[in-house]
Amino acid sequence: MKASAQLVDAARGGDTQAIAQLLTQCQPDLKRFARRTCSSAEDAEDAVQAALWQLYRKIGALRTAATFAVWLFRIVERECFRLFRGRKGAQGQEGVDVEAVAAQALPLDLRLDLSRAIAALPEAWREVLILRDVDELTAPEVAQQLGLGVEAVKSRLHRARAMVRERLMASGYWNKDGGIDGLR
Incomplete structure (x- = not known):
C-alpha cells in the first residue's frame, strides 16, 4: 500500500485532508485485493466501501501507522467472508460448505x-x-x-x-x- 507513515499519522490525528488522501490512495489496492478475495465483483465493491467507511470512522483508533495496511486488508477480508456467508444463506445455494471455508482460515x-x-x-x-x-x-x-x-x-x-x-x-x-x- 502506498500510504506513508506520516500520512497515516496525520489521519490518525484527525487531519481531514490526510484522511481524504488516504481514502483516495488506498482504494486501488483494496479493490485489487477484494477482487481476489470476494466471491463476486459486487461483493468486492461492497467490501471496499465498508473498508473505506471504517477507515474514515475509525482511523483515530489505530494504535500505530505500521499496522495500517494489515488492519485495512483484514477489514476487506472479513467483509468478503461476511458477504459470502450472507449470500449463501439468502440464496440457499448448495455445494459450497461455508463451515469448510471458515475452517481453512x-x-x-x-x-x-x-x-x-x-x-x-x-x-x-x-x-x-x-x-x-x-x-x-x-x-x-x-x-x-x-x-x-x-x-x-x-x-x-x-x-x-x-x-x-x-x-x-x-x-x-x-x-x-x-x-x-x-x-x-
Whole structure:
C-alpha cells in the first residue's frame, strides 16, 4: 500500500485532508485485493466501501501507522467472508460448505501473531513484504515503486520472510519440518 507513515499519522490525528488522501490512495489496492478475495465483483465493491467507511470512522483508533495496511486488508477480508456467508444463506445455494471455508482460515491467534510479526519488521523490509505478498506486485514493480534494484527487492523480501518465520517459530507455530502446527 502506498500510504506513508506520516500520512497515516496525520489521519490518525484527525487531519481531514490526510484522511481524504488516504481514502483516495488506498482504494486501488483494496479493490485489487477484494477482487481476489470476494466471491463476486459486487461483493468486492461492497467490501471496499465498508473498508473505506471504517477507515474514515475509525482511523483515530489505530494504535500505530505500521499496522495500517494489515488492519485495512483484514477489514476487506472479513467483509468478503461476511458477504459470502450472507449470500449463501439468502440464496440457499448448495455445494459450497461455508463451515469448510471458515475452517481453512488461519486461527485468530496465528493471524494476530502474523500481523504483529509483519508490523515489527523494519520499514524497508515491511514495505517490500507487503507490496510483494499482500499487494502481489512483481519484483520489478516493487523495485520501481520504491526506487530500488530488483536484487535489493529480492534480498529484502527474503530477509523479511525469514524474520517473520523466526518470530512465528518462536511463538510455537512452525514445526521443525517447516509446516505450521495445527494446519493441514
